[in-house]
Amino acid sequence: MSITAATPLAVAKPRRRARSSRQWQGLLYIAPAIVLVKIFFVIPVLFTVWMSFHNWPLLGEPSWIGLGNYTRMFSDTRFSAALSFTAYYTLIATIAIFALAFPLALFVQNERRGVSAYRTIFFMPVVVGLATASLLWVWLANVDSGLFSPILRMFGVTGRSANLLATFNNAFATIIVMVVWKIVGFTMIILLTGLQSIPGDLTEAARIDGASRWQRFRFLTLPLMRRTLALALILSVTGSVLAFDQFYIMTSGGPQNRMISVVYYIFNQSFVSFQLGYGSALSIVLLGILVALSIVQLWLLRVGDDK
Amino acid sequence: MSAATKQARARRKLFGGLGFHGFGVIASFFFLAPFFWAGLSSLRSGSEAQTPPLPPWPTNGISFDSYATLDSFGSGIWQHTLNSLLVSLSTVVLTVIVSLLAGYGFSRYRFPFKNVFFILIIATLMIPFQSILTPLFIILARLGLNNSLVGLTLVYVTLQLPFSVFMMRNAFDAVPREIEEAARIDGARDIKLLLRVLLPLVMPGVATVAIFAFLNAWNEFLAALILLSDNDKYTLPVLMTAVRAGRLGAINWGAVQAGVMVMTIPCLIIFLLLQRYYMRGLMAGAVK
Numbered sequence: 120m121s122i123t124a125a126t127p128l129a130v131a132k133p134r135r136r137a138r139s140s141r142q143w144q145g146l147l148y149i150a151p152a153i154v155l156v157k158i159f160f161v162i163p164v165l166f167t168v169w170m171s172f173h174n175w176p177l178l179g180e181p182s183w184i185g186l187g188n189y190t191r192m193f194s195d196t197r198f199s200a201a202l203s204f205t206a207y208y209t210l211i212a213t214i215a216i217f218a219l220a221f222p223l224a225l226f227v228q229n230e231r232r233g234v235s236a237y238r239t240i241f242f243m244p245v246v247v248g249l250a251t252a253s254l255l256w257v258w259l260a261n262v263d264s265g266l267f268s269p270i271l272r273m274f275g276v277t278g279r280s281a282n283l284l285a286t287f288n289n290a291f292a293t294i295i296v297m298v299v300w301k302i303v304g305f306t307m308i309i310l311l312t313g314l315q316s317i318p319g320d321l322t323e324a325a326r327i328d329g330a331s332r333w334q335r336f337r338f339l340t341l342p343l344m345r346r347t348l349a350l351a352l353i354l355s356v357t358g359s360v361l362a363f364d365q366f367y368i369m370t371s372g373g374p375q376n377r378m379i380s381v382v383y384y385i386f387n388q389s390f391v392s393f394q395l396g397y398g399s400a401l402s403i404v405l406l407g408i409l410v411a412l413s414i415v416q417l418w419l420l421r422v423g424d425d426k
Numbered sequence: 427m428s429a430a431t432k433q434a435r436a437r438r439k440l441f442g443g444l445g446f447h448g449f450g451v452i453a454s455f456f457f458l459a460p461f462f463w464a465g466l467s468s469l470r471s472g473s474e475a476q477t478p479p480l481p482p483w484p485t486n487g488i489s490f491d492s493y494a495t496l497d498s499f500g501s502g503i504w505q506h507t508l509n510s511l512l513v514s515l516s517t518v519v520l521t522v523i524v525s526l527l528a529g530y531g532f533s534r535y536r537f538p539f540k541n542v543f544f545i546l547i548i549a550t551l552m553i554p555f556q557s558i559l560t561p562l563f564i565i566l567a568r569l570g571l572n573n574s575l576v577g578l579t580l581v582y583v584t585l586q587l588p589f590s591v592f593m594m595r596n597a598f599d600a601v602p603r604e605i606e607e608a609a610r611i612d613g614a615r616d617i618k619l620l621l622r623v624l625l626p627l628v629m630p631g632v633a634t635v636a637i638f639a640f641l642n643a644w645n646e647f648l649a650a651l652i653l654l655s656d657n658d659k660y661t662l663p664v665l666m667t668a669v670r671a672g673r674l675g676a677i678n679w680g681a682v683q684a685g686v687m688v689m690t691i692p693c694l695i696i697f698l699l700l701q702r703y704y705m706r707g708l709m710a711g712a713v714k
Contacts, residue, residue, distance in 0.1 A: 141535060141536075142535070142538070143537075144531075144535060145534070145535025145537040145540070146531070146535075146537050147531070148527045148528060148531025148535065149528045149531040149532060151524045151528070152525065152527070152528035152547060152587055152591055153528075153546070153547070155524065155580065155583060155584045155587060156546060156547055156550060156584060156587060158565070158569075159562065159565075159580060159581055160550050160553075160558070160584055161546070162565060163558040163561040163562045163565055164558055164561075166558075167557070167560065170560065170561055170564075223453070226446075226449065226450070226453075229446065231443075233447065233450065234450075237453070237454060239698070239701065240454045240457050240458060241454070241457050242697075243457060243458070243461070243694060243697065244457060246641055246693045246694065246696070246697040246704070247645070247689075247693050247694070248644070248645025248646070248647065248689060248693070249647070250647035250663040250666070250667070250689075251663065251666075251686055251689040251690055251693075254666055254667075254670055254682055254685065254686050254689075255460055255461075255464050256460070257670060257682075258464065258679055258682050258683060258686070259460060259463070259464075261679060263679075264679045265679075266463055300457065305708075308705075308708060312709060357554070361554055363648050364647050364648065367667070368647075368667055371671065382648075385559075386559075386652070389559070389560045389563070390563075390652055395560050395563075398560045399560050399561065402556075402557040402558065402559075403557075405557050406553060406557045409554065409557075413552075
């Protein structure tokens with residue numbers, strides 16, 4: 120008994136030591152990533168919550184004001200204006216992007232000669248920065264040396280000195296066109312992966328059964344694309360809710376400051392008015408909105424799955 | 427099949443092809459035109475740059491006036507391009523190193539709280555950095571990293587981590603364990619094993635991580651705007667907003683076009699050369 124029992128014991132000991140040293144190695148490998156995430160992500164997130172309960176000027180001592188920053192929001196009409204402007208922008212931008220991305224995705228789905236070149240070309244604006252695209256388009260839309268006003272004048276759409284960024288509606292339309300140009304290739308590629316995941320023999324079978332092109336699209340393609348559509352929708356909505364660059368660069372907040380998005384408003388509160396506590400409280404609200412939007416969209420996706 | 431139907435089918439194919447490529451070419455024009463317009467206009471002479479852009483090409487011969495003018499803003503275009511390059515390339519190098527190690531650790535080792543750590547890193551995706559900029563600004567100040575390109579780089583690396591670690595873990599998961607065991611028997615250990623044996627095998631993953639890190643750092647605007655306060659530290663997008671806003675003198679549209687080109691061309695070159703890796707990353711990000 121003694122020998123047979125002793126042997127496994129003798130073997131087990133060094134193995135356990137080896138395992139724990141391997142454990143340490145694993146932790147060592149991920150340590151740099153964890154340290155970075157802790158300093159530049161976890162601490163800032165917790166700090167945002169802490170700061171949001173304070174009156175926190177850039178210079179001078181912060182003081183605890185409890186929920187003061189949060190109650191202040193309810194009477195802050197400029198914040199509610201920023202909220203409704205962001206909602207309006209998100210709605211219009213998302214509709215515009217999807218309305219164009221879907222036909223483009225169907226177009227580049229064809230396996231024909233030259234189609235990969237089209238895919239590449241439609242995608243090119245995506246890899247350029249939003250700030251870069253905004254600068255490019257603010258020049259195109261500029262009244263004196265830009266491209267659009269002479270063209271619009273040529274077609275008789277506008278008068279001599281139509282400044283595309285001077286009125287709310289014109290500036291808004293210009294920004295939407297810019298964003299669609301910049302983003303649509305991305306949504307197109309996401310939708311394309313969804314389209315390509317639909318088995319070809321399924322559509323073929325439906326065709327043989329006499330389903331029309333529209334019926335195949337409505338009853339086959341759309342339901343099978345549900346997950347992809349939801350993903351593209353979440354990405355598009357989240358991106359729009361966080362919009363900042365285009366409003367800051369193209370219109371500096373727009374005519375009569377009507378183009379202040381939520382992130383722009385937080386930027387103004389924190390880094391122009393230096394009310395860092397209020398800015399943090401607004402950030403928390405923004406975060407809550409984003410989480411709520413994602414949950415709603417995921418929930419809509421689930422409801423569809425049960426049917 | 428009769429000759430007539432054959433002919434009809436051929437005709438339909440021809441017109442279908444015409445319709446297809448007709449649409450493709452027109453759509454391509456709309457996507458490409460803004461780039462060409464800015465590129466051509468940036469080559470017009472200084473006096474011409476402030477006039478309406480029809481025709482868009484330089485009528486007085488090609489000139490680099492706009493680029494020279496751009497150089498007179500801030501600390502000179504070279505300085506700001508260098509800032510952008512420095513931040514972007516450091517972000518690439520650090521992101522690759524950190525995510526390579528982390529991806530290896532997550533793929534090959536078992537340790538306590540492994541899943542917690544992994545979820546923590548991935549969670550960075552759920553909370554957009556725009557909502558933590560205010561405290562980030564204060565924390566960087568406390569660390570003495572405010573208004574520094576090093577601080578900005580570390581922030582960018584952190585923003586890249588969820589995608590990059592996920593990507594690298596999957597890359598390591600795809601490498602058969604037998605290769606590693608064979609290398610161990612041959613005497614390769616730890617870092618040497620990782621660099622000599624495994625790195626070449628996960629190179630496509632590294633390329634993907636590097637491209638995304640570069641483009642995101644090169645194009646990022648809001649964090650740079652907030653975290654950099656000295657003119658000579660500005661990255662290109664921050665410099666260009668100052669030029670566009672006329673904060674550095676009257677708005678010079680020729681300089682804006684030239685600046686747009688300086689910011690655009692590296693992105694397009696990288697994308698066109700390394701499309702395969704870029705698309706791979708996009709799919710991995712989308713499917714997740």
